[in-house]
Amino acid sequence: MSSDEKGRDVAACEVCGRELRTAERGRPRRYCSRACRTRAYRARLAEPPAPEEPAAQPGRPAEATLDQGRVVRAAVALADREGLAALSMRRIATDLGVGVMSLYRYVPSREELNDLMVDAVFAARPLPEPGPDGWRARLELSARQEWELYRRHPWMSHLVAVTTRPPVAPALMAYTDWRMRALDGHGLDFATLVQVAIMIGTYVQSAAVPLAHEAQAARTSRHTRREWAQARKEAFARSIGAARLPMVAEFGDEAFEASEPENIFEFGLHRMLDGIGLLLPDQSAPGPMGAQ
Structure with missing residues (x-):
């Protein structure tokens, strides 16, 4: 709260x-x-009931070594395995073998747990200092490294994307700071540096949202996206034909491949970097992180 x-x-x-x-x-x-209520309900149906827990006792061996880091690592591992819908203090406590109330000594709320999880994931992959030569190479590296984090932890996009209230996570904010420094000294005012840095993060996060949905769908249906599309091929053909969509009706294997999240990310990343380049009045001016 x-x-x-x-x-x-x-x-x-x-x-x-x-x-x-x-x-x-x-x-x-x-x-x-x-x-969200429906996803939580389905997760509970798919999950075996948790065993009754004994009351938390300070002398229990598992609780004696409990700290905030262990709680956060257990939460990240659970979200990686089963998605964000399965995450709860009770499940984390069960995985750690401790009483659920003991967790609140280290993580007071679910909101703070979300922040700590995001911070831990980003802290494990800091951007290099000083980074490669050139503003474009630096921004591309930062985007690719953040994208890789969402590929490894698809649930994370649900916590950071499509919001004006990002997690209180210094390691995440360090990516924004790094991007601003990559462009500093190239003739952009501070407000524009902020907008460009946030735009890159927003783009990567939004592009990663389908990864979270696909991971959840794969867990629920046991089918890959390609298998799902193949099973619905005839239904798509009927609907598209009735709707008179001539371009969409031409979709085949090449279009399907182009629409994969990875390829959408690659296409958009290069177009975005092209656009940033048009903003720079002098691309030859050196910045604090090195020359272009």
């Missing part, structure tokens, strides 16, 4: 971590939308 600028309590959705206003009447809200 956190508080907004007017002092009113704000809770976090148990599935995606987005903030939601506490209900003034009735039971507290747990999910931000019907879709």
Whole structure:
């Protein structure tokens, strides 16, 4: 639980971590939308019931070595295995072999846990100093390295993408700072440096959202995207034909390959870097991280 600028309590959705206003009447809200409630319900159906836990005891061996780092690592491992919908304090406690209430001594809320998870993932892959030569090579490296983090941890895009309230995660913010320094000294004002750095992060995060959905769909259906598309090929053909979509009707294996998240990311990344280059009045001016 956190508080907004007017002092009113704000809770976090148990599935995606987005903030939601506490209900003034009735039971507290747990999910931000019907879709999140449905994902949580399906996750509970697929999960065997957790065994009854004994009350937390300070002398238990597992709790004696418990700290914030262990809690966060267990949370990241659980999200990697089963997705964000499966993440709960009870599940983490079960994995660690401790009482659930003992976790709150190290992580006071789900919102803070989300922040710590994002920070831990980014902290494990800091951008190099000073980085390669040239602003474009640096920005491309930063985008590719962030993309790789979402490929390894698809759930993370649900916590950082499509929001104006990013996680309180210094290691994530370090990527923004690094990108701004990569362009510093090339004639852009500070506000534009901020916009470019955030634009790159927003692009990578948004491009990575399908990775999270695909990982969840693969766990649920046990089918790859290609297998799913093949099974629905006839239904697509009927719908497209009835809708009179001549260009879409030409889609084949080449178009399917082009629409893969990895290839969409590659295409958009290069077009974005091309556009940034048009902003620079003098691409030959050296910056603090080296010359172009």
